[in-house]
Amino acid sequence: MKCNGAEIVIKLLEEQDIQKLAGIPGGCNLPLYNALSKSRKIQHILARHEQGAGFIAQGMARTTGKAAVCFATSGPGVTNLLTAIADAKLDSIPIVAITGQIPSFLLGTDAFQEVDTFGLAIPITKHNFYVSSAKDLFHIIPEAFRVAEEGRPGPVIVDIPKDVQLEELEIDNWPAHVTKSDSNLLKNNSIDINDIKKIAQMINESKKPLLYIGGGILHSNSSNYLREFAKKSNIPVASTLMGLGCFPSDDKLSLGMLGMHGAPYTNLILRETDLLIAFGVRFDDRATGNISEFCPKASIIHVDIDPAELDKNKLTKFSVAADIQIVLKELIPLIKEDGREEWSKEVATIKKSNPLPVTDYYNFYQPINLIRQIGSLLTPDTIITTDVGQHQMWVAQAYPFQHPRTLLTSGGLGTMGFGLPVAIGAALANPSKKVVCISGDGSILMNIQELATLADHNLNITVIVINNGGLGMVRQLQELFFDENYIATKFECKPDFTSIAKSFGLKGYDLKDDKNPSNTLKRILSESGPCVINIPVDSKEMVMPIVPPGAGNHEMIGSE
């Protein structure tokens, strides 16, 4: 049988069980598209910008935990993709981007749409492959998936010149489907039981232990074990932005999000713990504040799958590089059941006297109220995506997350424009679930073209634009730290998002001047199918509290 490189790629993607992939065609990936047209197993999702395609892949990967795929052509196709790739790198999301490259015999000649994909990819991928001959694809494609998913996940780029896509091979026997190597599993399984015993002992001897959890719990699918573990020994749980959803927000042990915009009580309780149990976290500055003031009374246990995270930002008392799930499983039987009455009482007292700043409960348009109301109208399995800014932090503070993978947000890179295309990816991978993208009037404009993709596929996505007439989060920083000297944060043109939605063929609603906005919102959210809702909020609203740059987490302002 004769096959060209492009056909081999598509067949290998089918073997990886890829059912949907997003992308945009162009001169240098035309052979791939030609081969894709013959696939009966893979549906192509035509994005309207390669960044959108990258984020659609992320939406699939973030909800399933499996590597998802996007396509882009050489040159501008690749450069457009980069933001979504960098975003995936910082949040450890497995994606495989397959990019077309100009024909290999033209490489290095500044040919039309030539760009150094390899060089651009290095700092923002886990690894990237350049394919120099079609036969190498049999090794490289499965390897790209392995690298993307194994250990600490991350993005991989496979760059394939057009002539390699067209190169014909005579294939007598299709190589046996290479299954995911289990070498990694073995590596992970070989944790030392003495390490586990040591951790258990430290926890059992601690008076005031506290769990600090993050994305690692998600990636290792261990939120059930986390719950069992925390409950057994009554250990309160503080989460990073990435970890929200891993522990039910309504549980009495839940402390919500810590750090820059954490609740006052969360950051204050962190000051009291004598043993910080850091599971699947990386001591990021947004979470820790001034690191030398972070948990001043605590010894630290750190478990993460990436050895390079251990002792990177903060020295620990004891650390293990391992899969959290395996550690938790071994640990649960070894820790003692403990009511921890005294510590629980202390936690409860601090919680009670240092709540999130009180809000005007009767004002529908007050952002924290608004997020709470949205939360009360949606089922716990609804997938929420956000963009970046104040609205993102209001969601993190007030939305009642119950399950892992129900919050998709750009944690590490903080990329405006994330919300809509990620929602599309999430909806494609979870056709039975409702997806709600909570965005701002700034962020939504950064990938608004993807409303067209949304319309194409008529997905069950509600886009909520929290509209404060400008770049709210930046405005807030100017108010607090630049003497209210406002520049470039207020929008002159305020587009009508309802009309924009309608022009894409979607439903659009505006809650401005609505006599009974709660009822209207309830009605809209109970419908299914794509729509956009504009909700005006006061441009002076701020995310409170806030830890000023460089300060310790306890030095937050706006917490009274």
Next chain:
Amino acid sequence: MTKTEHVIMELTVNNHPGVMYNITGLFARRAFNLEGILCGRAENTNTSKMYLLIKNDNRIDQTIKQLEKLYDVLSVSICSDCDVRVFDNISKLIKLK
């Protein structure tokens, strides 16, 4: 043991164009120090050996761990019997020019 001013890191890497880019890029973007590089293909293999001259500061462990994460880096170690003077010879060479 007294702490020497420099250490030499010995790397075994896949030998293909771009590996050097990967490694020097890592040092640049993580602001690790790097004083000298010696590199050559290991005979009869698809691998190369790289020797990196590095200031012996408190970021050595982190440097090693980050290097170990690179796909094309097969092994990393601190070379205890490497002679730092080979790098002196390079500096002589550079001065000559």
